[in-house]
Amino acid sequence: MFTKTFSEVGDFQALFSAQKWLDAHAYSYGSTCRGSPTGILKGDAFIAKWRNLSLQQIEELDGQMTGDNRNGPVTVTLKHVPAA
Template identity: 45%
Template sequence: MADQVITFTQEGEFQAYYAACAWCKENGYSHGSMQARAPIGLLRGDWIIAKWRNLSPKERQQLDGTITCIETFREAPVHVVIREGK
């Protein structure tokens, strides 16, 4: 079983990012704060998640997934990646 990747391609400044965050909320995931191009952590349930730079390697490993971008969260595409088996 592979990681599940949901891609958001809404046009407009941050629109794909906002859509990804809405998907996470609708599907029971909490997301961390944006930090430039770094991934944003996801955990199933109601959590407060630190920025990527403040997560330890162990905490990163415990995440249920991430929100990622290629260049910047300002423009599409934005990907929600749910880890295999999570």
Template identity: 45%
Template sequence: MVTIVFDRPGDFEACNAAEKWCRDRGISVGEMQGPAPRGLLVGDFWIAKWRNLNAAEKRALNGRMTGDMRHGPVTITFDDDEYGNPVGKQHERRATA
């Protein structure tokens, strides 16, 4: 499991940084829905709001984006690594960009 935390001051700054990080790596981000998680998939996909994903679709995701999208921090969690490759232990890092 890989966890990356984006914590930037300002409205939506942490969310925008997390979205850019994903976009730069070819990772699609699900639609925003209040406090609900946002799905992450490696590749070019449109991902529905969390409430509109069924259980099988949620299991198929590579990861999730969670947190306070307006004020931060925002956390990206991948079940494998950020490219869908299995990893043996949990890694956490803070985004610096």
């Protein structure tokens, strides 16, 4: 398990920082869904909002992003440590 927290200050700055980090490590992320996590998959993928994912799709995710998307902090949790 791997966890990284982004605490940048300003509207959506922690979220943007987390998304930039995920992009740099070749992860895709879904659309944000207020009050729910955001799904993460390795590679180029389309991921629906959390509320539209089936239980099987949730289990197949490589991780999730949680936290306060507007104000931070935002935490990325992955099943495996990303390659350097």
